[in-house]
Amino acid sequence: MSKTIDLQIEKSRVLIDGIRKNLGVLEDKGFYNEELDLMCQELDALKAANDECDAMREQLSAKVKNMNSILTRVKDAFAEKKRIIKGYYPQEEWTRYGVQDKR
Numbered sequence: 229m230s231k232t233i234d235l236q237i238e239k240s241r242v243l244i245d246g247i248r249k250n251l252g253v254l255e256d257k258g259f260y261n262e263e264l265d266l267m268c269q270e271l272d273a274l275k276a277a278n279d280e281c282d283a284m285r286e287q288l289s290a291k292v293k294n295m296n297s298i299l300t301r302v303k304d305a306f307a308e309k310k311r312i313i314k315g316y317y318p319q320e321e322w323t324r325y326g327v328q329d330k331r
Contacts, residue, residue: 230278230281230282233274233275233278236274237271237274237275240267240271241268241271244264244267244268247259247264248261248264251264310327313325313327314327
């Protein structure tokens with residue numbers, strides 16, 4: 229869970245508990261049980277949304293690792309082929325084989 233989300237949920241729950249314990253004193257200030265129940269529902273929704281995001285981050289992380297692995301293989305193959313062409317042919321012929329010399 230995101231530290232920001234986790235902290236907000238924890239602080240909100242502590243606040244809600246404190247208000248509930250003192251609801252009799254705070255009712256004249258506009259605090260009502262229904263509003264606190266709604267806040268609890270919102271906290272549950274926030275936790276569920278955050279859990280969903282965490283699962284998506286985990287899946288994305290695996291996909292990014294796979295993509296980076298493929299990219300490394302592609303770059304290595306590219307560099308090897310380019311090195312061979314540069315080693316066997318003069319610079320004037322490199323573009324004929326698709327090697328761009330951008331020095």
